[in-house]
Amino acid sequence: MDKDTxxxxxxxxxxxxxxxxxxxxxxxxxxxxxxxxxxxxxxxxRCAHTIKGSAGMFGLEEVVRFTxxxxxxxxxxxxxxxxxxxxxxxxxxxxxxxxxxxxAAVAEGTEGDNExxxxxxxxxxxxxxxxxAAPKAHKVVAAKGEPDVTADGGGILSDYxxxxxxxxxxxxxxGMDPLKFIQYLNHLGRIVHVETIADNLPSLQEADIxxxxxxxxxxxxxxxxxxxxxxxxxxxxxxxxxxxxxxHSKVSEFLALIESLPEETGRLGEILVACGTLTASELERALxxxxxxxxxxxxxxxxxxxxxxxxxxxxxxxxxxKQRRDEEKRSNESKSLKVQSDRLDALIDRVGELVIxxxxxxVQAAKTAQPAMLEVASQLMxxxxxxxxxxxxxxxxxxxxVFSRFPRVVRDVSRELGKEIQLTxxxxxxxxxxxxxxxxxxxxxxxxxxxxxxxxxxADVRVARGKPEKGTVSLRAYHESGAIIVExxxxxxxxxxxxxxxxxxxKGIVAEGASLSLHDIHQLILAxxxxxxxxxxxxxxxxxxxxxxxxNVEALRGTLxxxxxxxxxxxxxxxxxxxxxxxxxxxxxxxxxxxIVPLDxxxxxLELPHGLDNVDYMDQGGVALPFVRLRExxxxxxxxxxxxxxxTVRFAGKRIGLVVDRIYGKCQTVIKPLGPLFQHVPCxxxxxxxxxxxxxxxxxxxxxxxxxxxxxxxxxRAVAGRVTGVVQSA
Amino acid sequence: MSYSxxxxxxxxxxxxxxxxGIYTVPDIxxxxxxxxxxxxxxxxxxxxxxxxxxxxxxxxxxxxxxQGKQVRFCNHSQVVLKLIDLANLGQTLGxxxxxxxxxxx
Numbered sequence: 001m002d003k004d005t006x007x008x009x010x011x012x013x014x015x016x017x018x019x020x021x022x023x024x025x026x027x028x029x030x031x032x033x034x035x036x037x038x039x040x041x042x043x044x045x046r047c048a049h050t051i052k053g054s055a056g057m058f059g060l061e062e063v064v065r066f067t068x069x070x071x072x073x074x075x076x077x078x079x080x081x082x083x084x085x086x087x088x089x090x091x092x093x094x095x096x097x098x099x100x101x102x103x104a105a106v107a108e109g110t111e112g113d114n115e116x117x118x119x120x121x122x123x124x125x126x127x128x129x130x131x132x133a134a135p136k137a138h139k140v141v142a143a144k145g146e147p148d149v150t151a152d153g154g155g156i157l158s159d160y161x162x163x164x165x166x167x168x169x170x171x172x173x174x175g176m177d178p179l180k181f182i183q184y185l186n187h188l189g190r191i192v193h194v195e196t197i198a199d200n201l202p203s204l205q206e207a208d209i210x211x212x213x214x215x216x217x218x219x220x221x222x223x224x225x226x227x228x229x230x231x232x233x234x235x236x237x238x239x240x241x242x243x244x245x246x247x248h249s250k251v252s253e254f255l256a257l258i259e260s261l262p263e264e265t266g267r268l269g270e271i272l273v274a275c276g277t278l279t280a281s282e283l284e285r286a287l288x289x290x291x292x293x294x295x296x297x298x299x300x301x302x303x304x305x306x307x308x309x310x311x312x313x314x315x316x317x318x319x320x321x322k323q324r325r326d327e328e329k330r331s332n333e334s335k336s337l338k339v340q341s342d343r344l345d346a347l348i349d350r351v352g353e354l355v356i357x358x359x360x361x362x363v364q365a366a367k368t369a370q371p372a373m374l375e376v377a378s379q380l381m382x383x384x385x386x387x388x389x390x391x392x393x394x395x396x397x398x399x400x401x402v403f404s405r406f407p408r409v410v411r412d413v414s415r416e417l418g419k420e421i422q423l424t425x426x427x428x429x430x431x432x433x434x435x436x437x438x439x440x441x442x443x444x445x446x447x448x449x450x451x452x453x454x455x456x457x458x459a460d461v462r463v464a465r466g467k468p469e470k471g472t473v474s475l476r477a478y479h480e481s482g483a484i485i486v487e488x489x490x491x492x493x494x495x496x497x498x499x500x501x502x503x504x505x506x507k508g509i510v511a512e513g514a515s516l517s518l519h520d521i522h523q524l525i526l527a528x529x530x531x532x533x534x535x536x537x538x539x540x541x542x543x544x545x546x547x548x549x550x551x552n553v554e555a556l557r558g559t560l561x562x563x564x565x566x567x568x569x570x571x572x573x574x575x576x577x578x579x580x581x582x583x584x585x586x587x588x589x590x591x592x593x594x595x596i597v598p599l600d601x602x603x604x605x606l607e608l609p610h611g612l613d614n615v616d617y618m619d620q621g622g623v624a625l626p627f628v629r630l631r632e633x634x635x636x637x638x639x640x641x642x643x644x645x646x647x648t649v650r651f652a653g654k655r656i657g658l659v660v661d662r663i664y665g666k667c668q669t670v671i672k673p674l675g676p677l678f679q680h681v682p683c684x685x686x687x688x689x690x691x692x693x694x695x696x697x698x699x700x701x702x703x704x705x706x707x708x709x710x711x712x713x714x715x716x717r718a719v720a721g722r723v724t725g726v727v728q729s730a
Numbered sequence: 731m732s733y734s735x736x737x738x739x740x741x742x743x744x745x746x747x748x749x750x751g752i753y754t755v756p757d758i759x760x761x762x763x764x765x766x767x768x769x770x771x772x773x774x775x776x777x778x779x780x781x782x783x784x785x786x787x788x789x790x791x792x793x794x795x796x797q798g799k800q801v802r803f804c805n806h807s808q809v810v811l812k813l814i815d816l817a818n819l820g821q822t823l824g825x826x827x828x829x830x831x832x833x834x835x
Binding site (some may be wrong): 118172173177179180182183191193194195196201203204205207209210212213214216427452 | 756759762763768781784785787788789791792793795797813816817818819822
C-alpha cells in the first residue's frame with residue numbers, strides 16, 4: 001500500500017474504531033443496568049477483538065498491547081468464566097475510555113498515554129487468573145508441532161495451514177475477487193492445494209449471476225503466523241466465514257469447522273482429505289468419534305461437541321446470536337453510504353446559488369409575460385425546491401447521535417455525586433443539521449450536568465419530599481414549526497426564586513428592591529457569573545457556564561428558556577433552527593427596504609386598523625396582540641404605504657405582529673451570514689439575495705419576540721410606577 | 731469492461747474475447763442462454779479472453795453443469811488457464827487444455 005491509500009485506510013479504521021468504542025460503551029452500560037436484550041457478551045468481545053485486529057494491521061502496538069488484555073477479559077466474560085459486576089464494569093468502561101484515548105492520540109499523531117495502560121492492565125488482570133494463562137501455553141506447544149494427545153482426538157499430522165473460505169454472496173459486487181486473494185496467499189508461502197466448492201451452484205438460468213456461490217478450502221505451507229494470514233482476508237470483515245487452522249490442529253477443531261460449513265459432512269471430509277489437510281485415517285477417526293454414540297437418532301455434531309465439553313452450550317447459542325446480529329448489521333450497512341462532509345457542504349453551497357439563480361429566472365420570466373416561459377420557469381422552480389429539500393435532508397442526522405453519549409455521563413456523574421439518577425431519552429430520532437448536532441453537544445452536556453448537580457436533591461431530601469429515591473433526568477427532542485426543541489428536565493428541587501433574587505442583588509445584577517416576574521427571575525441564572533450552588537463541585541457551581549451555554553445557543557440562532565417549579569423540578573428548553581443554510585422565507589417590504597421573515601413562524605397577515613398610531617398593540621380576536629413597527633425599528637425613511645399590514649408571527653408559544661408596508665409572499669431564502677461589521681445589528685440574523693438581485697435582511701423573530709416580552713414587562717412596571725431593574729434582556 | 735461473443739459460420743465455434751468477469755457476466759449469460767436455446771452442443775473458444783475473475787469462472791462452471799447441454803471450452807488463454815489452475819478446477823471442467831499442472835489428465 002502506498003502512503004495515500006494507507007492514510008485513507010487509517011481514516012476508515014479510526015472511524016470504525018470510534019463506532020466500535022461507542023458500541024462497547026452502550027453494551028457495557030446496558031449490561032450494568034441489566035437492560036440488555038439477549039446475550040450481548042459476544043458482541044462486546046467482538047468489538048475489542050476487531051479493534052485489536054485492525055490496530056495490528058496498522059502497527060499500532062500500544063493499542064494492540066492494551067486491547068489484548070481487555071479482549072482476554074471479555075473472552076472470559078463471554079465464556080461465563082467470570083461474572084459481570086459493577087467493579088468490572090467500571091474497569092472496563094475506563095479501559096474503553098483509554099482505548100478511545102489511544103486511538104485519538106494516533107489521530108492527532110501524538111504519543112499514547114502508556115502509563116495509563118500500565119496502570120489499568122494490572123487492574124484488568126484481576127479478572128485473568130492462572131487458569132486462563134494455561135490454555136495459552138498449551139496452544140503454543142500445539143503450534144510448535146508436538147501433537148498433543150488428548151481425549152478429544154489429538155492433533156493431526158499435516159504440516160499445512162488450512163484456510164476455509166466462504167464468502168458473502170455479495171462479495172463480487174462489492175468489488176472483491178476471492179481468487180485474487182487466494183492467489184495473494186502465494187506471497188506468504190506456497191499454496192499446496194485449493195479445493196473449489198461448487199456444490200451450491202444454481203443453474204445458469206436461475207442463478208443471480210453477480211453473486212458468489214463458490215467456497216474454497218486451501219492448504220497452505222507457510223512460516224507466517226495466523227495474524228498474517230488473517231490480514232489477507234481482513235477486508236472481507238464480517239461478510240465472510242473464514243476459518244484458519246494452524247498445522248497440527250486438533251481433530252476436534254476440524255470437526256467444529258466441518259460442522260460450521262454449509263456442505264454435507266461426508267463431502268467436506270472428502271474435501272479436507274483432498275486438500276491434504278486430513279489423512280484418510282484421521283478423517284475416519286473424527287467421523288468415528290462422531291458416530292461412536294450412534295444411538296437410534298444420531299446426535300448433531302454440535303450437540304456432540306457440547307457433550308464432550310469441547311464447546312459450551314452458551315457458546316453455540318452465542319454464535320447463533322452473533323451471526324444474526326452480523327446479518328442485521330450487514331443489511332444496514334449496505335443501505336448507507338459515507339460521504340465526506342465538505343463535499344456535502346460544497347453541494348449545498350451550489351444548491352443555494354441555484355435557488356438564487358432560479359428565483360432570478362422566475363422574475364425575468366414574469367417580466368416577459370409569456371405564458372409558456374412562465375410555465376417552464378415555475379416548473380424549474382418546483383424542481384429546484386425539491387433538490388434543495390433533498391440536499392438539505394442529506395445533511396440531516398438524528399439527534400440521537402448526541403444523546404448516545406449521555407448515558408455514560410449520567411452514570412459517571414451520579415456515582416461521583418453519590419446520587420442515584422436515571423436518564424430517560426425520547427425523540428432521539430428527531431433530525432437536525434449535521435453542523436448543529438456537533439455544536440449542540442456541549443451546551444446539552446452542560447445543562448445535563450447542571451440538572452444532576454443542582455437539580456436532583458440528595459436521596460434523603462427526596463424521600464422527605466415524598467419523591468422516589470432515584471432521581472430522573474430526561475432528554476426529549478421534538479420538532480416544532482421549523483425548529484427542533486430539546487428539553488433537559490429533572491424532577492429535582494427546582495429553582496428557588498427568592499434565593500436567586502437575593503444572589504442577583506448581592507452580585508449587583510439586579511437593583512435592590514426590583515420586582516421581577518417569576519419568568520424574569522429564572523432567566524437571571526443565565527447572567528454571567530451567576531451561581532447559587534452552596535458548594536462548588538468540580539462539575540458545576542463555579543458560575544461560569546449557563547451564560548456560556550446561552551451564548552453558544554444564540555450563536556446557533558437558537559434560544560434557551562427555563563421553566564421551573566420550586567420543589568418539583570426544572571425544564572431547560574433549547575430551541576434551535578433545523579438548518580443554517582436555506583429556508584422558506586416570507587418576503588415583505590418596508591419603505592424601500594426588503595425583509596424576509598422565516599415562513600415557518602408566520603401565522604397570518606392582517607390589515608393594521610386605523611387609529612393605532614400611539615399604541616403598540618391591537619385587538620385580534622379579543623386578545624391583545626403586541627406589534628413592532630419595522631419602520632421604526634430599522635429607522636426606515638422611504639415612502640410609507642397608506643394602509644400598512646401586520647404579519648403575525650409565532651415562536652415558542654408567543655405571538656407578536658410585525659407592521660410592514662407591503663407583502664410579496666413566499667420566496668426561497670439562502671441565508672448568507674452578515675459580515676463582521678453587521679454582526680451585532682440587533683433583530684437581524686442574516687441577509688439574502690432576492691431574485692431581482694436586491695439584498696434583503698432576514699428578521700430574527702425569536703429575538704424580536706423576546707424584546708417585545710421584555711418591553712411589555714417593563715411597560716407594566718413603569719405603569720405601576722416602580723423603578724425598573726437592570727434586567728438582562730435577550 | 732467489454733467482451734464479444736461471435737460465431738464462426740464455417741466451424742460453428744463461438745469465440746469469446748475480452749473480459750469474462752463481474753461486469754460482463756450478466757450479458758454473457760443471456761447470450762449463452764440464447765445459444766442453448768438454439769443448440770445442445772456448443773464449442774466456445776476462449777483464446778481471446780484477456781481477463782477473468784471469480785464471477786467468470788463461476789459462469790464457466792454453471793455453463794458446464796447445464797442439464798442436457800454439452801459445452802466444450804477450447805483454446806483457453808493464459809489468464810483463464812492460470813485461474814483454472816489456481817482454483818484447481820481443471821478436472822471438474824474436464825476440457826482438454828494444452829498446459830496444465832495436472833499430469834494425470
